Amino acid sequence: MLTFIVRRLGQSLLVLLVAGAVAFSMFRFVGDPIDNMLGQERTLEDVERLRVQLGLDQPFPVQYFKYLQEAVQGNFGLSYRQGREVSEIFLERAPATLELAAISATFAVLLGIALGVYTAIRRDGFVANLIMSASLIGVSLPTFLIGILLIYLFSVELGWLPSFGRGDVVNLGWWNTGLLTESGLKALILPSIALGLYQMTLIMRLVRSEMLEVLRQDYIRFARARGLSERTINFRHALKNTMVPVVTIIGLQLGAIIAFAIITETVFQWPGLGLLFINAIQFVDIPVMAAYLMMISVMFVLINLIVDILYAFIDPRLRVSSK
Amino acid sequence: MTDPVLSIRNLTVEIPTRRGLFRPVENVSYDLRPGEIRGVVGESGAGKSMTGNAVIGLLDPPAHIAEGEIWLKGRRIDHLGAEDKRAIRGKEIGMIFQDPLTSLNPLFTVGEQLVETIQLHLKVSSDEARERAIALLDRVSIPNPAERFNQYPHQFSGGMRQRVVIALALCSDPSVIVADEPTTALDVSIQAQVLDLIKELAAERQVGVILVTHDMGVIADTTEEVTVMYAGKVVESGKTDRILGAPEHEYTRSLISAVPRPHVKLKRFPQVSYGGRETEFKIEDLARNWPKPEASSSGKLLEVKEITKQFVAKSSIIPSWNSYLTAVDHVSFDIRDGEVFGLVGESGSGKSTVARMIATLYGVDGGRILFDGEDMTAMDAEGIARYRRQIQMIFQDPFSSLNPRMTVADIVAEPLLHLGILPKADAKLRVRELLDRVGLAKDAWRKYPHEFSGGQRQRISIARALATQPRFLICDEPTSALDVSIQAQILNILKDLQEHLGLTMLFISHDLPVVRQMCDRVGVMKQGQLLELQETQALFDAPQHPYTRELLSLMPRLEQLPG
Incomplete structure (x- = not known):
């Protein structure tokens, strides 16, 4: 097991380095940050001085290496736009995204597994078929469209829920949460559904097909032959076997939820990391972009590692016997 | 005589299909007394398993009992509701399935599964259930039961798992056990042990056992009464000795004559002629277009010298710290031109690994393999391609060795096109010709593998192997997944190939009577080593190595069978 983890950590580091290099090499195509930083009345000298000061005159491998040197010490630089520490901005924005991601992931996983199991057990039932057909909509509609439809229905037409923002937040010192106020909770509903709907339908369809596969296995027949009740068979014997492959996909989808939060956050003007990233691109705020991309890569790599260990x-059968 | 514990009276099972009602079981009756083992024998599709499933109430819908009665200890059980049937399952009637590798849930410990079943049927505390479970494991002769209790199924060998399955079936002292092919997936030596255990338990606990099997040897060794089924109907039923010794029905006679005999060598395998479903294998037509077999320079087509294969058992960060398992340990033998060379041994003895190394599916870790004098381990890619064309393989499982998403024509043509032997149009002609020669219907080429039976699929495998006109054929347990009747057909085809086309063969099997009939010389393998190599006659008459003697002694004795 230790061998396995050490090896996976090594591979993970390599993946991070490559992902970082690719991200860095793309920044030159985004635009010149100096255009945005200096106003209309700039001189060529000013531009040149700032360029050298920021280290943008150097080739990108050198920039990347310097960035890594600083980054491993926890220093991600100053935002060009806000002039503040990137890490500080991130810490301020992270709770919004994490709360949104956690709520929509919980929604996706719980409802996805429950509906998947239901549709597998009642394979030919009317309700199960209805759910399956409806789930096609969830899989095929893009997130932003779902978001806009939800806003149209529940905010514009019915006026039940807010269409943007986080509502009132409570500051707990190092964490500001929207979970403790009514308006905060209300504000969470629509974006979490928009963000989690696709993952929910995906998990549901996956659980269903895996469960159907497992229910065909000999050990399920044998469990019946032992006289176990359908309930024990479905929820004890079948569900656990179903979860083995499903856990991988769920893990990867959790990563996707945070990464795709960009779109949902834009639609709902959610003050999280995704919105920060989109604004950073418009302003060519390289330190923020770099930090965001690094964070996403680290997260994906970590999730993968955790999933492998969870397996x-x-x-x-995958536990190495320590004889 | 004691009263029967189970009576089946005129049982008929129906499955509605689009083409009308299908009756897999028709008008079947038999009794089972306490402590008696009744064999139910027949080929696949004869309805023998379906009868067992009907008894335990596990018919897969839409199959259902249409007529007849099933009585358990004086109580009629065939018309009970789903809940009442479930209450009987496991408590009154236990079941043992064919494949011990798949009938236990891999994610729960053996103990958890036992305790769960015990607590379901008997109202006992978890401590008592645990004690009972350990006692049961001990009873089915699992060493260190208390320790094994906490282990997962994958930590048990096949035979041990089947013992666990038996323990599970015994959890609540059932009065009937339905054992559906309980030893088909096991080695001969393990098979004998498991059957002995079933016999002991039946006598000791007065359990009636319905033993469903297609293996006449198992029937002869284990059962007192036997029921022979064909196409859903009982053709003959009675004392085992009487049925095997003096069969009355033509089908029974034909079935018994198709069982390979361990003692006499016959020119061909007698086929089951009942029912008239024989398909002709046109060997003469095939031989006409076959290239004349070239003799190898030394008279030995294949020379295997000291080959060794190691698998990584436990990998480590540093390659030299890996621990290895030696699957094949310095094995050497020669195969002469036109000879059928047999390799026998239990599972895990390395016989299939040897075959895979010769077929270049596995690399060789040590030693050399010479084909017609050329060292195959030192060949370049081009040489290997030429070599592979000459060597073809037939696998054990006709269900998994054919790609289900390819048509039969594509499957058979694949080696031709892949090795660039024939252009597409010619390959098509060759494929149709081959399929016709191995006895498949005219339109077989455009069908998919699932539309064929096991025997027909094995014919497709043979056609695929013959497509490149090889000189050497590797048959890895080619008939172990097939019924006796089909087995005879396939083995006869292989014999014809060897005789008329001069093919040289490596024949791997754990079935000694079959090896006796097929092979000229035989090698015995155990734990990666070749223990003994003899002419077939000599090996069976005067085995030298103690292990060979042990293997031969475990061969089912079919003394009752007429010569």
Whole structure:
């Protein structure tokens, strides 16, 4: 197990380095940050001085190396636009995104598994078929469209829920949460559904097909032959076997939820990291973009690692026997 | 005589299909007394498993009992509701399935599965259930039961898992056990142990056992009464000795004559002629267009010298710290031109690994393999391609060795096109010709593998292997997944190939009577080593190595069978 983790960590580092290099090499195509930083009345000298000061005159491998040197020490530089520490801005924005992601992930996983199991057990039932057909909509509609439709229906027409923002937040010192106020909770509903709907339908369809596969296995037949009740068979024997492959996909989808939050946050003007990133692109705020991309890569790599370790907990066959 | 514990009276099972009602079981009756083992024998599709499923109430819808009665200890159970049937399952009637590798849930410990079943049927505390479970494991002769209790199924070998399955079936002292092909997936030596255990338990606990099997040897060794089924109907039923010794029905006679005999060598395998479903294999037509077999320079087509294969058992960060498992350990043998060379041994003995190394599916870790004098381990890519064309393989499982998404024509043509032997148009002609020669219907080429039976699929595998006109054929357990009747057909085809086309063969099997009939010389393998190599006759008459003697002694004795 230790060998495995060490090896995976090594691979993860390599992936991070490559992902970072690719991200860095793209920044030159986004535009020149200096155009935005200096106003109309700039001189060529000013431009040149700032360029040298920011280190933008150097080739990108050198920039990348310097950036890594600083980054491993926790220093991600100053935002060009806001002039503040990037890490400080991130810490301020992170709670919004994390709360949104956590709520929509919980919604996606719980409802996805429950509906998946239901549609698998009642395979030919009317309700199950209805759910399956409806789920096609969830899979095929893009997130932003779902968001706009939800806003149109619940905010514009019915006026039940707010269409943008986080509502009132409570500051807990290092974390500001929207979970403690009514307006904060209300504000969470639409964006979490918009963000989680696709993942929910995906998980549901996956759980259904895996479960159907498992229910065909001999050990399920044998469990029936032992006289176990359908309930024990479905929820004890079948569900656990179903979860083995499903856990990988869920893990990767959690990463996707945070990464795709960009779109949802834009639609709902949610003050999180995704919105920060979109604004940073418009302003060519390289330190913010770099930090965001690094954060997303680290997250994906970590989730993958955790999923691999989780596997061993669910499936005893993958536990290396320590004889 | 004691009263029967289970009575089946005129049982008929129906499955409605689009083409009308199909009756997989028709008018079947038999009794089972406490402590008695009744064999139910027949080929696949004869309805023998379906009868067992009907008894335990596990018919897959839309199959249902249309007529007849099933009585368990004086209580009629065939018309009970789903809940009442479930209450009987496991408590009154236990079941043992064919494949012990798949009938246990891999994610729960053996103990959890036992305790769960015990607590379901008997109202006992979890401590008592645990004690009972350990006692059961001990009873089915699992060593260190208390320790094994906490282990997962994958930590048990096949035979041990089947013992666990038996323990599970015994959890609540059932009065009937339905054992559906309980030893088909096991090695001969393990098979004998498991059957002995079933016999012991039946006598000791007075459990009636319905033993469903297609293996006449198992029937002869284990059962007192036997029911022979064909196409859903009982053709003959009675004392095992009487049925095997003096069969009355023509089908039974034909079935018994198709069982390969361990003692006498016959020129061809007698086929089951009942029902008239034989398809002709046109060997003469095939031989006409076959290139004349070239003799190898030394008279030995294949020479295997000291080959070794190691698999990584536990990998480590540093390659030299890896621990290895030696699957094949310095094995050497020669195969002469036109010879059928047999390799026998239990699973895990390395016989399939040897075959895969010769077929270049596995690399060789040590030693050399010479084909017609050329060292195949030192060949470049081009040489390997030429070599592969000469060597073809037939696998054990006709269900998984054919790609389900390819048509039969594409499957058979693949080696031709892949190795660039024939252009597409010619390959098409060759494929149709081959399929016709191995006895498949005219339109077989455009069908998919799932539309064929096991025997027909094995014919497709043979056609694929013959497509490149090889000189050497590797048959890895080619008939172990097939019924006796189909087995005879396939083995006869292989014999014809060897005789008329001069093919040289490596024949791998754990079925000693089959090896006796097929092979000229035989090698015995155990734990990666070749223990003994003899002419077939000599090996069966005077085995030298103690292990060979042990293997031969475990061969089902078919003394009752007429010569």
